[in-house]
Amino acid sequence: MVRRLAPRWPVWLFPWRAACTPGAFVQQRTWAGATRTPLWGRLHGVAGVSPLVRRGSSSTSSQAPEVVLTCERYPVRRLPFSTVSEEDLATFERIIPSRVITDPEELEASNVDWLRTMRGCSKVLLKPRTSEEVSHILRYCHERNLAVNTQGGNTGLVGGSVPVFDEIILSTALMNQVVSFQDISGILVCQAGCILEELSRYVEERDFIMPLDLGAKGSCHIGGNLATNAGGLRFLRYGSLHGTVLGLEVVLADGTVLNCLTSLRKDNTGYDLKQLFIGSEGTLGVITAVSILCPPKPRAVNVAFLGCPGFAEVLQTFSTCKRMLGEILSAYEFMDAECMQLVRHHLHLASPVQESPFYVLVETSGSRVEHDAEKLSSFLEHALGSGLVTDGTLATDQGKIKMLWALRERITEALTRDGYVYKYDISLPVDRLYDLVTDLRARLGSQAKHVVGYGHLGDGNLHLNVTAEAFSPSLLGDLEPYVYEWTAGQRGSVSAEHGVGFKKQSVLGYSKPPEALRLMQQLKTLLDPKGILNPYKTLPTQA
Ligand SMILES: Cc1cc2nc3c(=O)[nH]c(=O)nc-3n(C[C@H](O)[C@H](O)[C@H](O)COP(=O)(O)OP(=O)(O)OC[C@H]3O[C@@H](n4cnc5c(N)ncnc54)[C@H](O)[C@@H]3O)c2cc1C
Known part of the structure; x- marks a missing residue:
């Protein structure tokens, strides 16, 4: 426990220690001298709330x-x-007897996306349980030239998960069985419709964790995660799904079942076909099963939530973290002051630290409590002593860690309650990451309610969001193509992790050369000659 290291810490760090102590005082003194209530004191009563509040249950x-x-x-x-x-x-x-849904009320939730910015008018939702059933359905749709929109948890943020017109919705919701788990290697094989949070629970009971985690974990499916090549909160530590996925089973547009569901760490027999489907957003095939490598559950996890006086300090704190925490650093997330205002206002979450222009969340995951605590305490002493960080709090127990993560994970939800959201998810050189937010604030002026920046700073991934009372074509005109041109000017990516879907397909050219787009189109034609899988999505209409 961190508490054991207290004698090494200067007096002004005591509040950190108090905050880590189970049953810490409801009121405590900060090192800066102000009185505050610890986060878990003020948030009493929200423990246990899933980080992703489903749309249907939101108060608005x-x-x-x-x-x-x-x-x-x-x-x-x-x-x-x-x-x-x-x-x-x-x-x-x-x-699929009794699993063909045509009731308009039941279809409503599957026709509208999580952000409530897109609505299709599909008349039928299919719920297969097995890859054989998916195969029969696709073979038939292929023959009949019927368009199909595969849907996982419908948490996608780029309009890929819902039909544009009347495409058939093929849901993986009932394909939710774990096939096997190897205790020695940590290899999990499961169907594509397993919910990420349920898989996390399953492997944690066996002393492993999933290699990915995201705010939508309570609803998103592992198949959807693969189809979007989701990044998320553990990317910094465990890397991309292109590395952790070992095998896939996919049903192609004509109903062919492609069984590449191996569980081998090494396999150089020809082209690595599974990589083609990771991030293909349902346009090349329907992922029906997954083999994925899970890392061992870390013995010691700590989360520090820190206030920084400027973005330069956010960057320097990151460099310091990497240098001083080394292999135990597992996440480095940032959010600006406007994000904190939004989670406070819309979700009634309280900041655990004094108001600051920026906040960072640092997570460490390691195998020895004392070792990690010692490293973390040296880092915190340095960060506070050098003025990189002006205030902070530290959590070591699971409940408090979850509450600190909620501040970061629930920004997406707070934004949707603020009005219409224009979302940009871009990769940029890390030192230019926040410049675009500042530029846009000046450019948009009072047209926007909020222009906020947050994201996976450790991965160079900015979530830039603009809110307004309602959708406005003129505001959109001021945002696009400006944001994309700005990003291309930095040789960034116009989609870091959310994918392309319907909303970004026309801007792929900002991040990929024409030759790459042509090859993508050729692959699409090869695998789905009639174009029935997720039409209007991912690839530009004229590549
Ligand atoms: C609160 C919140 C936080 C989020 N945080 C993150 C984050 O940190 N990182 C991140 O990357 N994303 C994040 N997202 C976006 C989203 O959760 C991810 O893109 C997720 O991977 C989508 O999974 P899903 O099961 O909901 O897929 P859906 O939304 O249902 O579908 C997404 C796309 O994948 C296709 N698809 C789904 N299942 C399959 C399948 N079995 N086979 C083939 N194609 C399929 C769909 O056709 C669609 O194009 C967040 C979303 C929310 C709402």
Whole structure:
């Protein structure tokens, strides 16, 4: 426990220690001398709330305005696919009895995206349980030229998960079985519809963790995570799914089952086909099962939440972290003061530290409590002593760690309660990461309610979000293509981790050369010649 190291700490660091102590005083003195209530004191009663509050249960959703049909809001034309007939429905009913949903009320949740900015008008939702059923469905749709939109947890943020017109929605919700888990190697094999949080619980009971974690874990599916090549909160430590996924089972557009579900760490037999489907957003095939490598559960986890006086200090604190914490550093996230205002205002979460222009969340994960505590205490002493950090708090127990993470993880949710959200998820050289936020504030002036920046700083990934009372074409015109041109000017990526979906397909050219786009189009034509899988998504219409 950190407490044991107290004698090494100067007197002004005592509040850190108090905050780590189970049953710490409700009121405590900060090193700066002000009185405050610790986060877990003030948040009493919210413990146990899942980080992702589902839209249906949010306090604002009942009064939420109707979402405009995507085909009315955006200039998009329906491609000449067949429309679903009574005969088609009867065929689906034979393939998956009682799992063909046509009730408009039930379809509503699957036609509208998590952000409530896109609405399709699909008339049918299919819920297969096995890859064989998926294969039968796709073979039939391929023959009939019926378009299909695969859907996992529907937490995607770029409009890829919901139909644009009347595409059939193919949900993986009932494909939720764990197939096997190897205790020695930590290799998990499961169906694509398993919810990430449930998988996390499953492997944690066996002393492992999932190599990825994100704010949407309570709803998103592992298949959706792979289809979007989700990054998330553990990327800094465990890297991309391109590295941790060992095998995949995919059903192709014509119903062919491609079984590459190996659990081998090394396999150089020809092209590594699974990589093609990771990040393909349902446009090349339906992922039906996954083999993934899970790291051992760390014995010691600490989270520090720190206030920084400027973005330069956020960057220097990151360099210091890397140097002083080394291999135990597992996450480095940042958020600006406006993000904190939004989580406070909309979600009633309280800041555990004094008001600051920026906040960072540092997580360490290691195998020896004393070793990690010693490293962390040296780092904190240095960061506070040198003025990189002006205030902070530290958590070592699970409940308090979750509460600190909630401040960062629930920003997305707070933003949706603020109005219409224009979302940008970009990769930039880390030293220029915040300049775009500052530029945009000046450019947009009072047109925007909020222009905020937060994200996975350790991965060079900025989440830039602009909120307004309602969707406005003129505000959109001021944002785009400005944001994309700015990003391309820094040789950044216009989609760091959320994917391309419907919303970003026309801007792929800012991050990829024409030759790459042509090759992507050729691969799409090879694997899905009729273009029935997730049409209108990911690739530009004219590549
Ligand atoms: C609060 C919140 C926090 C988030 N945080 C992060 C974050 O930190 N990092 C991050 O990367 N993303 C984040 N996201 C975005 C989102 O959660 C991820 O993109 C997630 O991986 C989507 O999974 P899903 O199961 O919900 O997929 P869906 O939203 O249902 O689908 C996403 C795309 O994948 C396709 N797809 C889904 N399942 C399959 C399948 N089995 N086979 C083929 N294609 C499929 C869909 O057609 C669609 O194009 C966040 C979202 C929210 C709401």
